[in-house]
Amino acid sequence: MPTRVIKAGDVYRIEGPAKVIVKRGHIYATGVIYGEGQSFTVLRARRLVIKAISDSEVEFILGPGALLEKAMPGEEVIEEWERRISNLNPRGAILIIGMTDVGKSTMAAMLGNKALLHGYKVAIIDADVGQNDLGPPTTVSIARLTKYITHLRQLIAEKSIFLQSTSLERIWPRAVEQIAKAVEYAKNKWSVDTIIINTDGWVLDEEAVVFKRRLIEKIKPTHIVAIQVEKELMPILDGYTNTTILPPPPHVRTRSREDRKIHREMGYGRYIFPPVEIAFSLDKTPLCNLPLFKGIELSEDLRRMLMRATGVSITRAFQVGDRVYALVHGTTWAVKRVGRFQVICLPQEFEKGLLVGLEDREGFLVSLGVLKKIYYDKRKAIVYTSSDVEKRIGEVKCIRLGFVRLDENFNEIERVTNLLKAEEIHNISQI
Ligand SMILES: Nc1ncnc2c1ncn2[C@@H]1O[C@H](COP(=O)(O)OP(=O)(O)OP(=O)(O)O)[C@@H](O)[C@H]1O
Ligand SMILES: [Mg+2]
Structure with a gap:
């Protein structure tokens, strides 16, 4: 050429x-x-x-x-970004925030490169569950940067934590904890000087503001780099002075909701590859976030009594303290009260197609998978996952249910908010 x-x-x-x-x-x-x-x-x-x-x-x-x-002179923000970023010592934890398609991932790569130029040891954390550049969608993923990159995607996650969903709405408190855990891991295990943290683009509504502020309080970044279109980040940044606010590039390549969904679906397919079906014993490898098999299964008589009391057709029921997890005919999720018991009704095939995280002892992801079926008699779960898991099977300690339902082609078909409620009840009762 x-x-x-x-x-x-x-x-x-x-x-x-x-x-x-x-x-x-x-x-x-x-x-x-x-x-x-x-x-x-x-x-x-x-x-x-x-x-x-x-x-x-x-x-x-x-x-x-x-x-x-x-580009026309002055049209691009490249000079302004460079000038403003050059004033910053890229050491410590640097948090990047901004809406979708404002150049957050590009900024993460740029700051990482800058830190390398300073001779620092660098880790990058991608906490963007929707469009993760380092690891699978629905995760917070971390990797070390050892050479210059032009895109975050050129790095491969060394560790990931499953955050269960493609959007952190309603589930952000756990995300705050897990992102902080990723930061601690990079600091302690890798002894890096610089940690660049990229975040998801959910910034506009009140709950998003609370989430981002909690995240800032929790990880106490040395610096915040905010890419702002108008004034949308002010509620998040209010009161913080360690900030650099930059404009977005004028000609970014935007992605529609549909593009993003397709991109994620390809992501599931890429990580659950080559696919295999593995049968997990739920006694040895339980569900991490639903205590289905941890309780005692109700006897025939008790189950019948419960059916009369709730008016629901129950196929099996497991009692854990004063909660009963009941598998019911049909497709209706419900929570009912019977005396001192809270009865959580799960539709018989509630598990089919749920995205799951196979977690190790420390809560890191061994692999993503898709739950195909739970066999209650055999107390087994069939999970469609990467064949790599077969080699690492001993590492899998529990199966965390996600809130995304996928079909056989990894198309996202539903956000399972009912499961979210069931999990909330579980968590609240644990406190
Ligand atoms: N200065 C720039 N000029 C033009 N395009 C850019 C510039 N910087 C980044 N882009 C492109 O714009 C798109 C969005 O950038 P990037 O992926 O960095 O943003 P993001 O905020 O991380 O987006 P997402 O919400 O999808 O994660 C990408 O295709 C990127 O290559
Ligand atoms: Mg991005």
């Missing part, structure tokens, strides 16, 4: 897949200056903005659908 001469100060937007090879001069991208003989890639369906620091000769290898266009 022919090389192109670009003048010092020229800014270009590139849409991948592309490879950029610097033949002569200096090209800036994602916080790093690449010199003669160095190269970097732009991933498919991603955009990157670059700037020539000196008169340069560059070879652009453009793949199918790739684009290269020159």
